Amino acid sequence: MITRRSIIIGLILSGIIGAGEPFTVLYIHGSPMAADYSTGAAIFLLFILVFLFNVILKNIFKKFYLTPPELITVYIMMIVACAIPSWGFTMNLIGLLGGIYYYATPVNEWKKIIHPYLPKHLFPQDKNAIWYLFEGLPKGMGIPWNAWIKPLGNWFFFIIVFYFLSICLMVMLRKQWVEREKLTYPLTELPRELVKEKEPLFKSKLMWMGFLVPFLIYSLKGFHILFPSIPAPLLCHSFPIFNRTFTVRLVIFFEVIGLAYFMALDVLLSVWLFAFLFVIETGFLRRIGYSIGPVLPFSDPAPQVVAFQSLGALMVLSVMSLWAARSHLKTVFLKAIGKIKGDEEEILPYPVAFWGFVISFLISIWWINRTGLKIIPSIFFVVVAILIFLGITRIIAQAGLAYYRAPVIPAVPTLYTFGSKYLGPSGLASLGMTFSWATDIRTMVMASTANGLKLSTEFRMNTIKLFWAIIGAIIITLISSSWCTLLLGYKYGGINLYSWQFSGLARFSMSWVKNFIKYPVGFGKLQFGFFALGGFLMFLLILARNYFLWWPISPVGLALGLPHPVFYTWFSVFIAWIIKAFVMKYGGIRVYNKSKEFFLGLVLGSFVTAGIWIIIGFLTGTERIGFTLG
Numbered sequence: 185m186i187t188r189r190s191i192i193i194g195l196i197l198s199g200i201i202g203a204g205e206p207f208t209v210l211y212i213h214g215s216p217m218a219a220d221y222s223t224g225a226a227i228f229l230l231f232i233l234v235f236l237f238n239v240i241l242k243n244i245f246k247k248f249y250l251t252p253p254e255l256i257t258v259y260i261m262m263i264v265a266c267a268i269p270s271w272g273f274t275m276n277l278i279g280l281l282g283g284i285y286y287y288a289t290p291v292n293e294w295k296k297i298i299h300p301y302l303p304k305h306l307f308p309q310d311k312n313a314i315w316y317l318f319e320g321l322p323k324g325m326g327i328p329w330n331a332w333i334k335p336l337g338n339w340f341f342f343i344i345v346f347y348f349l350s351i352c353l354m355v356m357l358r359k360q361w362v363e364r365e366k367l368t369y370p371l372t373e374l375p376r377e378l379v380k381e382k383e384p385l386f387k388s389k390l391m392w393m394g395f396l397v398p399f400l401i402y403s404l405k406g407f408h409i410l411f412p413s414i415p416a417p418l419l420c421h422s423f424p425i426f427n428r429t430f431t432v433r434l435v436i437f438f439e440v441i442g443l444a445y446f447m448a449l450d451v452l453l454s455v456w457l458f459a460f461l462f463v464i465e466t467g468f469l470r471r472i473g474y475s476i477g478p479v480l481p482f483s484d485p486a487p488q489v490v491a492f493q494s495l496g497a498l499m500v501l502s503v504m505s506l507w508a509a510r511s512h513l514k515t516v517f518l519k520a521i522g523k524i525k526g527d528e529e530e531i532l533p534y535p536v537a538f539w540g541f542v543i544s545f546l547i548s549i550w551w552i553n554r555t556g557l558k559i560i561p562s563i564f565f566v567v568v569a570i571l572i573f574l575g576i577t578r579i580i581a582q583a584g585l586a587y588y589r590a591p592v593i594p595a596v597p598t599l600y601t602f603g604s605k606y607l608g609p610s611g612l613a614s615l616g617m618t619f620s621w622a623t624d625i626r627t628m629v630m631a632s633t634a635n636g637l638k639l640s641t642e643f644r645m646n647t648i649k650l651f652w653a654i655i656g657a658i659i660i661t662l663i664s665s666s667w668c669t670l671l672l673g674y675k676y677g678g679i680n681l682y683s684w685q686f687s688g689l690a691r692f693s694m695s696w697v698k699n700f701i702k703y704p705v706g707f708g709k710l711q712f713g714f715f716a717l718g719g720f721l722m723f724l725l726i727l728a729r730n731y732f733l734w735w736p737i738s739p740v741g742l743a744l745g746l747p748h749p750v751f752y753t754w755f756s757v758f759i760a761w762i763i764k765a766f767v768m769k770y771g772g773i774r775v776y777n778k779s780k781e782f783f784l785g786l787v788l789g790s791f792v793t794a795g796i797w798i799i800i801g802f803l804t805g806t807e808r809i810g811f812t813l814g
Contacts, residue, residue: 186649190254191656193233194261201225201262203666205269205747210681212801213367215794215810218266220749222439222787224812226262227374227789228795231788233258234378239386252379256643257650259375259655260636267627268658269665275685277339277620278669279678281307282314283690286678289810297698301610303555306335306617316632317670318686320677322586328362329554329675332666340662342551343621347658350573350630351651354517355530355537358646360509360636361581369638370446370584374784376639385784394785395792402793402811406800408714411808430467430485434755437813440586442786444760445779449613450738451583451767452761458741462490463537468744474626476710479597481696486746492711494591494745495572496718500741504726530650531640545570555617556610561602569594569622575743577631581638587753587813591745593623597715600708604700612697619693626749629658718742743753 205218205225217225233255237248250258268274284302288294313331321327340777361367377385386389401417408416419436444452469475469487476488483491506513518524520538528534545566553562579585586811595615604612633654640646669685672678676687723740744750760783767776794811801809 185251185253185643185645186257186647186653187254190250190257191261191653192426193250193254193651194232194258195656197229197258198261198265198660199664200229201265202269202274202661203668205266206275206665206668206672208798209270210275210685211676212668212798213621213682213807213810214798214801214814215654216814217791217794217798217812218269218627219271220587220813221371221580221584221631222443222791222812223263223266223371223627225438225633225792226259226266227788227791229262230255230259230375230378234563235386239384252381252400253643253645255379256375256639256645257523257653259379260639260650263632264629264654264663265657267629267632268661269669269684271459271624271626272543272628273343273621274662275669276624276666276689278317278666278673279687280617280620280690280693281335281685282673282678284291284694285311285314286318287405287687287690291669292694292696292698293710294694297609297701298613298616299693301556301613302617305338306555308332308335317673318341318678321674327670329670329704331710332670336666339620342548343550343662344658345544345547346621347629348497349541349570350547350657351633352532352541352544352626353570353574354577354630354633354637355532356513356534357509357542358530358634359404359528360512361578361634362638362641364512365468365508366447367578367581368584369450369581369635370443371580372544372636372642373446373584373780374787376642377781377784378788378797379548381666383629385781388781390778390781391785391788392784395789396785398786398789398811399793400806401438402601402790402797405811406797406809410804410806425464426467426471427472428597430463432463432467433752435752436759437586437753437756437790438754438786440756441760441763441788442783442790443584443586444490444659445764445783447583447760448738449765450736452757454738454741454765455583455585455744455763456741456754456758457737459746459750460746461756462486462494466490476714481619482593483591483745483747485748485751486591488711490746491592492714493718493721494743495597496592496715496720497722497739497743498745500722500809501578501720501739504723505520505574505578508565514570517676517741528535529641529644529646530726531637531648531654533706550683552614552618557607557614558611561598561607561611564601564619565594565598568597573628576625579743580631580737581634581739584746585749585753587626588744589747589749590625591743591747593625594618595623595712599700600705600711603706605706609701612700613745616693616697619689623693645769654658661782728763752813 201218208214209216238250242249308331310328310331313328405416406416421434423432424431449607468485469489480488516534516538519534548566549562567796572594578589593619637756640650672681722739722742728735767779797809
């Protein structure tokens with residue numbers, strides 16, 4: 185079922201995603217298509233595969249026809265690839281490695297305070313190679329690839345180990361989540377419908393009606409950028425609250441509405457309700473002037489109070505998820521040590537997945553310890569990172585959020601648990617380096633693998649071939665995205681590209697490191713007080729959910745917090761909740777099942793339109809034509 189040609193196509197398209205996303209974000213400044221859990225690039229390319237080869241050309245070139253399992257194989261490889269090139273890893277990494285040196289000045293004192301504690305094997309040592317990355321190569325000079333081979337090789341070793349850990353964990357939890365708990369996996373709905381041979385989605389008039397809504401409205405926005413005399417539709421409205429101390433944003437994202445429609449009603453209610461409550465709490469705290477510290481990295485606009493409440497809830501969600509799976513995980517362990525025999529339908533045998541997880545876990549700790557973080561904080565950091573990643577993956581599997589980011593990054597609880605003095609400058613510098621892969625967690629391989637395993641189960645594709653296809657997609661994407669990012673930097677100068685990866689991230693992370701070196705903090709009593717409060721409330725919500733059948737609110741929303749993606753998308757989720765509640769009450773399940781085609785069209789139309797306008801932006805030389813969340 186997993187054919188050689190499907191793997192080859194998947195590898196080619198993974199390479200295109202790896203190179204295309206940096207080109208789109210850094211050079212064209214278009215819609216990010218591989219920066220979030222919605223994996224817009226994979227949807228756009230799947231649409232082309234199905235619509236072009238299976239719908240239009242199937243009667244002319246029958247050999248190009250791809251079967252559903254082949255298409256799903258390609259799609260799984262692509263969604264894994266989408267987790268790597270931009271906010272997931274590569275662009276962050278290269279901009280950070282060079283920026284730490286390029287932006288060092290006598291004023292910020294990085295050279296004196298931070299540079300002595302940076303491991304040389306993780307950074308390029310050629311000063312000119314760094315300067316030219318940001319200012320462009322002199323005419324006639326070749327790209328200094330050799331300067332990057334060693335540092336990128338060391339980073340790739342670590343990230344592949346951590347990705348393998350993520351895959352192993354998802355293999356061990358697949359049966360629990362897919363077959364026992366029957367999580368809904370809303371993000372798998374569209375690809376499943378796209379590849380259907382019976383009653384194909386392309387024949388649905390409702391789908392095309394939904395498709396036209398974002399196509400026409402987003403295209404009107406695009407034409408407004410090309411021709412300013414054309415009016416642009418208003419999809420965002422802001423208004424101040426609490427005496428103008430905080431601003432509420434009501435934004436419409438059609439892809440968010442479309443994907444949210446496939447959430448359960450209690451999850452929909454939970455997502456927008458808790459987001460709204462966090463907005464009110466944030467505004468109230470600003471109005472009265474109460475704060476326990478500055479806004480945390482990547483938790484904005486939520487203050488520390490809200491961020492740590494959400495982190496506590498997220499941790500309880502992760503731990504309770506593992507607790508619910510304890511019986512199944514016990515079986516996995518017994519099979520791993522040979523106490524139980526038997527085959528399982530997984531992409532890796534349980535013994536390989538279990539021991540692969542253990543070995544990868546130990547290697548991750550060792551690698552981070554080598555970057556300068558002491559052994560106990562290294563263990564703590566890796567455990568916290570895994571729990572945060574697991575909690576987010578659980579949320580994505582259950583809620584299918586198009587856009588999301590962790591309420592608190594793993595470096596923050598590590599800092600407030602051990603204190604700056606214990607961590608020391610080398611430990612703080614080590615935490616600063618994790619900003620490349622464990623901070624702006626808008627997408628990750630663990631969540632993509634979870635969605636991929638849901639699809640592979642439905643199409644009966646859980647074989648070792650799929651595992652190697654995923655590994656191949658990871659390697660190809662790492663190489664292609666690094667190549668394109670370096671090429672763009674040396675050709676155009678990183679300071680002329682998108683400001684965040686080549687300017688903002690390095691300054692932001694090193695300012696955070698420098699601040700706690702110069703102004704140490706100890707154990708965060710207030711921070712962990714609100715952490716405990718959030719965890720306790722989450723525990724109560726889970727109990728209420730399990731013991732009261734009438735309880736209408738899922739606990740998921742409490743764990744979301746109010747990071748940037750939630751702040752901008754909660755209103756779209758609210759719209760989806762109103763529509764779905766109305767449909768279910770007055771139309772019932774029959775009308776709901778039929779209406780799903782319209783909302784699949786919203787999702788498909790959003791990402792296909794974004795992809796088309798990336799091409800238009802490139803052909804016309806027009807920048808900043810973007811529709812997805814930036």
